[in-house]
Amino acid sequence: xxxxxxxxxxxxxxxxxxxxxxxxxxxxxxxxxxxxxxxxxxxxxxxxxxxxxxxxxxxxxxxxxxxxxxxxxxxxxxxxxxxxxxxxxxxxxxxxxxxxxxxxxxxxxxxxxxxxxxxxxxxxxxxxxxxxxxxxxxxxxxxxxxxxxxxxxxxxxxxxxxxx
Numbered sequence: 433x434x435x436x437x438x439x440x441x442x443x444x445x446x447x448x449x450x451x452x453x454x455x456x457x458x459x460x461x462x463x464x465x466x467x468x469x470x471x472x473x474x475x476x477x478x479x480x481x482x483x484x485x486x487x488x489x490x491x492x493x494x495x496x497x498x499x500x501x502x503x504x505x506x507x508x509x510x511x512x513x514x515x516x517x518x519x520x521x522x523x524x525x526x527x528x529x530x531x532x533x534x535x536x537x538x539x540x541x542x543x544x545x546x547x548x549x550x551x552x553x554x555x556x557x558x559x560x561x562x563x564x565x566x567x568x569x570x571x572x573x574x575x576x577x578x579x580x581x582x583x584x585x586x587x588x589x590x591x592x593x594x595x596x
Contacts, residue, residue, distance in 0.1 A: 438520040438528035448536025452569040479556035506542040530580030540570030
């Protein structure tokens with residue numbers, strides 16, 4: 433008898449996508465472009481900007497072809513992680529949760545690339561004139577999921593090996 437798999441964790445992915453897209457709709461409707469709106473003075477702004485590249489604007493000035501690479505990459509990563517969820521026991525939250533976060537973040541940014549040709553970013557942290565690149569909720573989910581995969585993988589062995 434096969435044990436229940438972790439596919440119900442895709443509900444977390446869906447939650448990430450919904451929150452990400454709602455936050456970006458709010459940003460597009462209310463925030464001015466490229467103008468900081470202080471949230472916590474000296475540390476945090478809302479700052480509507482766009483990224484045609486990946487993390488830290490990697491390949492953002494590549495001329496447009498990178499959009500298609502990132503679309504394909506998001507689809508492939510999502511498909512691989514969904515398959516891994518299907519092979520993960522449902523109770524393995526240390527594997528399933530991080531996978532679900534990465535899936536949700538990848539889909540959130542994929543929607544942006546398909547709808548706008550770029551990703552909408554709006555969270556800007558800074559300290560003493562040093563600015564972290566602007567990001568969004570999808571980016572946060574991807575980073576949180578990746579950290580979870582790394583940390584829990586180091587603690588107990590690689591999640592992919594335990595998933596089978």
